[in-house]
Amino acid sequence: MCFFTPLRRAGSLAKSAARRRPRAATALLSLAVATASGSAALANDVGVATVKGVTPPTISVQSNGNVYTGVTDPEVMIEADVDYLFKPYKLGKVESFGIWLVVRTSATGWISFKENKFGASYPIGSRPDDVAGSANLVLFADSYEKHFVKYCNDQRKVLEALGQSKQQIFSEDRIIEVAVSAAEEYDFTLSGFDGNSLGSGGESWPTYHKINLICERDPNIPMIADSSLSATVVQKNQIANACELRLNGSISTHGPNVEVKLRYVEEGGQKSGVKTITTGADGKKDFQHTYTLDPEVQSGKIRMVGIDPAFTSNWASYEVDCSEPASNDIQVFLPPQAKAMAFDVDTEILRYGMACPRFVEVTGSIEGRGKVSGKIIFMAGGQEISGTGVPYSIDDGETQFHEVMYEIPWQTIPASQTKHSANFGMYVANGQGQVVSQLEGTKHFECYEPLPPKPVALYMNVTQEIERNGTFCPSEIKIRSFVKGGGGAFAGTAVFTANADQSDPQPLSIPGTDIASTAVPHQVSWQNVSGYEQYLELSVYVYDGDGNVVGAKSGTEFLQCRNAVKVEAVGSASVLEQTVHDNMVCPSVIQISAKVASLGPAFSGTLHLGANTQQIGQESVSVDAAANGVAAEASVAVPYPVVWQDGDGFEKNIQLSASIFNSDGHKVHSTWAPHVISCAQTNLGGQALAGSGSEGAASGPGTADPASRGRLALGEIAAAPSTGQTARERPVRNRTVRDRIIGDRPVGGRTQGPAAGRIASAPAAFTILSPKGRLRPGPRAQIRLSGAVPEGGYTLRFYRKDKGRYKLVRLASLPQSMNSNTQLLRINALRSAAHWRVEVCPANANRQACKTSDFTLPRGRGAGSGDKKPEIMLITPGAINTN
Numbered sequence: 046m047c048f049f050t051p052l053r054r055a056g057s058l059a060k061s062a063a064r065r066r067p068r069a070a071t072a073l074l075s076l077a078v079a080t081a082s083g084s085a086a087l088a089n090d091v092g093v094a095t096v097k098g099v100t101p102p103t104i105s106v107q108s109n110g111n112v113y114t115g116v117t118d119p120e121v122m123i124e125a126d127v128d129y130l131f132k133p134y135k136l137g138k139v140e141s142f143g144i145w146l147v148v149r150t151s152a153t154g155w156i157s158f159k160e161n162k163f164g165a166s167y168p169i170g171s172r173p174d175d176v177a178g179s180a181n182l183v184l185f186a187d188s189y190e191k192h193f194v195k196y197c198n199d200q201r202k203v204l205e206a207l208g209q210s211k212q213q214i215f216s217e218d219r220i221i222e223v224a225v226s227a228a229e230e231y232d233f234t235l236s237g238f239d240g241n242s243l244g245s246g247g248e249s250w251p252t253y254h255k256i257n258l259i260c261e262r263d264p265n266i267p268m269i270a271d272s273s274l275s276a277t278v279v280q281k282n283q284i285a286n287a288c289e290l291r292l293n294g295s296i297s298t299h300g301p302n303v304e305v306k307l308r309y310v311e312e313g314g315q316k317s318g319v320k321t322i323t324t325g326a327d328g329k330k331d332f333q334h335t336y337t338l339d340p341e342v343q344s345g346k347i348r349m350v351g352i353d354p355a356f357t358s359n360w361a362s363y364e365v366d367c368s369e370p371a372s373n374d375i376q377v378f379l380p381p382q383a384k385a386m387a388f389d390v391d392t393e394i395l396r397y398g399m400a401c402p403r404f405v406e407v408t409g410s411i412e413g414r415g416k417v418s419g420k421i422i423f424m425a426g427g428q429e430i431s432g433t434g435v436p437y438s439i440d441d442g443e444t445q446f447h448e449v450m451y452e453i454p455w456q457t458i459p460a461s462q463t464k465h466s467a468n469f470g471m472y473v474a475n476g477q478g479q480v481v482s483q484l485e486g487t488k489h490f491e492c493y494e495p496l497p498p499k500p501v502a503l504y505m506n507v508t509q510e511i512e513r514n515g516t517f518c519p520s521e522i523k524i525r526s527f528v529k530g531g532g533g534a535f536a537g538t539a540v541f542t543a544n545a546d547q548s549d550p551q552p553l554s555i556p557g558t559d560i561a562s563t564a565v566p567h568q569v570s571w572q573n574v575s576g577y578e579q580y581l582e583l584s585v586y587v588y589d590g591d592g593n594v595v596g597a598k599s600g601t602e603f604l605q606c607r608n609a610v611k612v613e614a615v616g617s618a619s620v621l622e623q624t625v626h627d628n629m630v631c632p633s634v635i636q637i638s639a640k641v642a643s644l645g646p647a648f649s650g651t652l653h654l655g656a657n658t659q660q661i662g663q664e665s666v667s668v669d670a671a672a673n674g675v676a677a678e679a680s681v682a683v684p685y686p687v688v689w690q691d692g693d694g695f696e697k698n699i700q701l702s703a704s705i706f707n708s709d710g711h712k713v714h715s716t717w718a719p720h721v722i723s724c725a726q727t728n729l730g731g732q733a734l735a736g737s738g739s740e741g742a743a744s745g746p747g748t749a750d751p752a753s754r755g756r757l758a759l760g761e762i763a764a765a766p767s768t769g770q771t772a773r774e775r776p777v778r779n780r781t782v783r784d785r786i787i788g789d790r791p792v793g794g795r796t797q798g799p800a801a802g803r804i805a806s807a808p809a810a811f812t813i814l815s816p817k818g819r820l821r822p823g824p825r826a827q828i829r830l831s832g833a834v835p836e837g838g839y840t841l842r843f844y845r846k847d848k849g850r851y852k853l854v855r856l857a858s859l860p861q862s863m864n865s866n867t868q869l870l871r872i873n874a875l876r877s878a879a880h881w882r883v884e885v886c887p888a889n890a891n892r893q894a895c896k897t898s899d900f901t902l903p904r905g906r907g908a909g910s911g912d913k914k915p916e917i918m919l920i921t922p923g924a925i926n927t928n
Contacts, residue, residue, distance in 0.1 A: 090137070094129040094144040094227035097179075099254040100877065104223075106197045110215050110263040113197035116190045117261065123184040124877050125225055125254070130177045133233035138172035140232035141165065141614050143718070146182050147228045148189065150221055151250055153199075156192050157228060158184055159716070163855075164230075166616025166701075166718050168635075172234065181854050182227070183877075196221050197260035206502040206527035208560055215263035217300025224253035232614060262300065269305070269356040270328070271297040274349050276336075276361040288365040290336040293412070293444070294322075294349055294358070301326045306352040309336050312345055312360070319352060331444050338365060379414035380481035381439050383473050386410075388488050391450065393557045395533030397460055400557075401492035405451045409471040409484070413439035417475060423449045424470040434474070453490060463492040496531030497595030498555055500539075500585050505602050508566065512645040515705070515713040516606035518571050524548075525564035526585040526598065530555035537595070542584045543567045553587065569604065577606040577711060609645035610668065611714040613678065615654070615703040617722075626689040631724035633689075637661060638682035639703035643668040650713070652681045655702040661685045666705070687722055692864055694838040694888030695724035813885055816870070816900040828883065833866035838888030841868070846880035862888075875902060 105117040123146070131142045143164030147155040163180045167173065200221060204214045273295045278288050296305055303324045309317040317336055324330040336347065343365055349358040386409050390402040407423055407430070420434030431449045439445055453465050466489045473482040509521035524541045534557070538550035548565040555561045571579070580601055587596040615637070622634035637654050647670040654662045662683025669677035687697065699722065704715035811832040828841065843859050844851035858874035863885075875881055879902050886895040 090134050090233060091130055091132040092142070092229055092231045092233075093131075094127050094229040096146075096225060096227050096254050097126045097128055099123065099125045099225045099256060101256070103257045103259055104193060105259040105261050106194055107261050108197075108215050108263050110211060110265060113194050113201065113260055115194060116186050119186040119190070120873065120876065121186060122876065123189060123225065123256065125182045125227070127180050127182055127227045128178075129180065129227075129229065130175070131229075131231045131233075132175035132177075138167075138174065138234045139176050140167060140172060140234055141616055141718070142176055142229065142231040144180060144182070144227055144229045146184055147226050148192065149224050149226075150196055151224075153196070155226070155228075158188055159228070161188065162716070162718075164718055166614060166720060168617040169619055181856065183856055183858075193223070193258055196223065196258060200260065202502055202504060206560065206562075208501065208529055208558075212266055212299065216266045216268070217262050217303075219260040221258040221260065223256045223258045224250065225256060226253055266299055267356070268298055268300070268303060268354040269296065269351060270299050271295075272349060272351075272356060272358040274347070274358045274361040276347055276363040278363065278365050288338050288342075290338060290347070290363060290365075291442075292334045292336055292347070292361070293331070294334070295331045296322065296324060296329070296349075298324045298328045301328050303328070303354075305330075305354065307349050308352065309334070309347055310350045311347050315339070333442055380417055380475055381411045381413050381415075381419075381437070381473055383471050383482040383484040384410045384412050384444070386469060386471050386484055386486065388469075390490075393532055394455070395495065396455060396492060398494070399463055399492035400495040400532030401453070401455060401463070402490050403453060403455070405453065405490070406448055407451050407469065408446055408448045410444060410446050411437065411439060411473055411482070413441050413443040413445070416440050419473065419475045419478075419481075421447055422470075422472040422474065423451075424468075424472070425451050426467045437473075465490045493532065495533040495535075497589070498528045498530050498535050498537070498553070498561075498587050499596045500526050500587060500598035501529045501560070502527040503583055503585050503598045503600050505567075505581070505583065507604075511571075512609055513571060513577075513606060514709065514711070515608070515610040515643075515645075515648050515650060515707040516577055517609050517645065518577065518606040519569050519604050520571075522567050522569055522581075522602075522604075523564050524567055524583055524585075525562060527560050527562050528553060528555060528585075528587055528596070529560045530558045532558055535589070537587060537589045539563045540586045540588065541565050541567070542586075543581050550588070575709075579604050608714045610641060610643045610648045610650070610705055610707075612652075612703045612705060612716040613640040613642045615639040615701045615716060615718050617701070617720055621684055624689065626693075626724060627691075627695070629695050629724035629726060631689050631695065632687050632722055634684050634686050635722065636682050637685045637701060638680055640678055640680050641666055641668055641705060642676040642678045644671050644676050646670045647677075648707070650705055650707045653704045653706065654681070654683050655704075656685055656699050689724075692834075692838050696888075697722040698861060811866075811885075811887075811896065813883070813896050813898040815898075816881075816883060817898045819901045828860070828863060828868040828870055828885070830866045830885065839863045840886045840888060842884040842886075843875075844882040844884065845878040846882070847878065851882050872902075878902075 101121060101123070104121060104123070106113050107115060107117045125146055127144055127146075129142070129144050131139050133139060141164065143159075143162045145157065145159045145162040147157050149155045161182065161184060163182060165176075197219070200219060201214055275293045276290045277293075278290060292309060298305070301324065304321060305324065306319055306321050308319055317334075320334060322330050322332050338345075344363065346360040346362050348360045349356075351357070386407060389406045389408070390404075391406045392402075392404040393400050394403045395401075407425075409421060409423065411421070416439070418436070418438040420436050421431070422429060422434045423431040430451050435447045435449065437445060437447065451467075451469075453467075455465070458465060466487055468485065468487050470485045471483060472480045475481050503524070503526045505522045505524045507519040507521070508523050509519070510517040511520040512518075522543075524543060526539060526541070528539065535553070535555045537553050539553045540550050541548040546567065548567070551563045551565060553561060553563055569581075580603055582599065582601055584597065584599040586594050589595050616639075617635050617637060619636050620632045620634075621636055622632070623630055624633040625631070637656065639652060639654060641652060648666075648668045650666060652664050652666045653660055654664070662685075664681045664683060666679055666681050668679045671677050699720050700717055701720050702715065702717040705713045707713050811830045811834075814829045814831050815827060830839070833839070840862050841860055843854050843856075845854045846852075854877075856874050860868050860870065880899070881901070882897055882899045884895055884897045
């Protein structure tokens with residue numbers, strides 16, 4: 046089945062007037078420029094994500110001899126280190142940003158993996174001037190597998206259309222380069238510009254980081270197609286007092302540039318050393334070796350035996366007489382020797398209803414026995430077919446091939462005769478015109494009844510789309526077929542069907558065994574389709590001139606609509622209510638907001654907002670129609686209560702999500718974003734705060750009025766000193782997501798928890814029991830502490846050892862915190878390296894209280910492991926684990 050990737054409508058993602066437009070992520074910090082209502086956006090806005098490295102270097106897709114089926118190792122994940130910088134012009138602020146990976150081949154468009162986006166949204170009052178840092182983005186096989194399999198199968202279809210057989214296609218590994226780049230999106234305030242990149246340009250193909258996709262050969266197809274060996278005595282080895290054989294070998298392989306290791310084996314079991322040869326681009330290799338015989342041997346047989354891949358050649362017989370050594374002086378001047386003639390039909394004609402060979406390629410091979418030049422004369426039926434002769438210049442031990450074209454004279458042959466025989470000769474002359482070697486023989490040619498044409502490929506591509514309830518759906522496709530002739534000349538028609546619809550007959554003319562292409566448009570109806578995808582049963586029938594079906598091919602294609610409405614961003618708009626938690630001011634109700642954009646017609650539906658795994662609100666949403674390529678937008682917000690308990694610390698990580706459903710309940714689009722909720726200092730000594738206040742009151746220092754609004758803006762009142770002295774009021778800057786994502790420094794790059802002026806209780810002493818040392822196999826893994834406070838809060842960071850340095854890694858599959866003395870750990874998330882470090886920090890304590898532990902995955906479980914199904918590790922609590 047061929048899965049259809051819908052075409053991207055030209056200009057459908059372009060925006061103006063502070064909207065997004067496509068722009069590639071480039072390796073330079075280039076300026077982001079867009080058009081806003083006919084005027085240029087601020088030229089100093091920068092939004093860029095740059096891929097610095099990609100692993101693994103190769104990914105393999107396996108085959109069954111008919112199609113490519115899936116990735117060879119489903120545990121392999123694509124990892125990319127991405128640097129990013131988002132910097133608005135002067136006084137602008139960063140509202141949100143996101144980066145994700147995109148892939149493509151040189152012949153396809155970008156495929157976006159936005160569902161694996163990394164980014165953040167910043168509430169009012171906490172928006173940074175700029176955001177910069179590095180991220181480790183990961184794609185698991187369940188995300189990229191279907192696309193990589195399709196790349197291989199698309200190549201297979203092209204090869205089939207060119208007439209290659211299944212054996213030819215699947216007899217060799219085929220490599221496709223897959224480029225990996227980064228896409229980004231961002232919202233800036235004041236600058237009047239939102240940016241968006243789809244990795245669709247900017248960089249040139251040679252500059253992309255690439256993965257070699259190996260479309261693997263079918264292991265059931267033998268690698269060696271043919272082999273032959275001949276042996277002649279060339280000289281006497283004076284040291285060994287034995288004769289030497291000159292062994293002339295020839296090997297043909299299924300596939301080009303194949304390395305073959307072999308030995309020469311005598312019938313008595315004596316063996317040579319291992320020889321290595323590599324076939325050429327045509328899969329063929331002629332070569333020569335010498336082989337020293339036992340002094341007592343006078344005759345025998347020898348053959349080639351393959352070591353990798355395995356094969357055996359014919360036995361080559363020889364007879365030797367070592368009584369006198371051969372003279373090298375005489376050998377140098379021996380003339381070349383005619384070795385063989387081969388015949389290959391090049392072109393056919395249709396003659397009285399029969400397909401007959403017209404042109405025949407005659408190939409002659411000669412073997413040099415000294416440095417000699419001359420000409421080769423080819424004859425057929427007593428007539429020269431090579432003009433004035435084919436010149437050659439050959440050296441000792443060299444084998445050459447020379448070709449001429451012979452035309453069978455059917456015009457002189459009676460109509461009733463369907464066979465033709467000719468006496469052929471190849472005559473090798475030296476520079477003086479003397480014939481020094483020759484071959485003669487008779488070749489028979491015969492006409493045959495031609496086969497009917499055969500459709501060898503059937504596929505479709507989308508040419509037009511319609512807008513349908515928040516989606517773009519294919520409305521017209523072009524169905525195309527490649528038809529291979531069966532011999533002679535064919536004139537007929539081709540008829541296509543799509544489900545119950547039949548096309549008009551299309552004229553089809555094929556000379557000989559050539560391949561012809563024909564296509565028809567087809568209108569796609571969604572009238573009776575309840576969902577947003579459908580299957581088309583496609584067929585092509587080939588009719589001859591009498592209206593008889595002589596060939597047919599069928600297949601199934603998958604059509605799917607793409608989004609016309611999407612969630613642009615989801616995040617926290619403002620703090621609505623606050624409370625005092627452990628002498629800190631913490632948000633108790635925040636407002637979660639999402640922005641929806643329509644790239645097509647007006648849209649009405651429902652927006653579901655969620656936090657972590659729970660739905661927190663559902664609101665109706667209406668978006669106007671896009672105009673002149675500019676998307677229309679609408680925003681929705683719902684309140685979200687935040688509960689603070691003992692042991693929670695003063696910071697919460699939540700995963701926000703937003704999904705759009707159209708009027709019939711179909712999910713059109715969804716997105717997510719991480720968000721951090723932080724507490725700030727207070728001098729109220731634990732007094733609870735009341736009231737809800739007005740939206741946006743917590744936008745920054747100096748904007749809140751607790752007395753008049755009944756709530757406290759975050760970060761406005763400094764903590765009271767523990768000595769009882771009166772603290773002067775001063776603004777304290779909130780911790781934000783920006784502090785957590787810039788570079789590889791710790792959260793905020795400073796002491797967390799209670800600020801200066803408040804004595805923080807010393808964290809309980811603890812040690813890391815596991816992971817430590819070398820891990821051992823088992824069903825699951827734990828992070829385990831000794832001396833940890835029950836239900837105490839701890840933050841976790843993981844560092845991967847790379848070139849002698851430990852580098853911070855952020856993956857959704859790695860835990861970021863733990864609230865007890867144990868925490869489960871997903872070992873598969875550590876497959877990108879063998880050596881790791883875990884850092885455990887008590888919540889609200891300074892960095893000096895953190896502990897680290899280094900550990901190593903079992904051998905073969907790190908980066909580049911070839912294991913198909915790695916074992917999951919068990920870390921035994923309370924013990925150092927070693928293997």
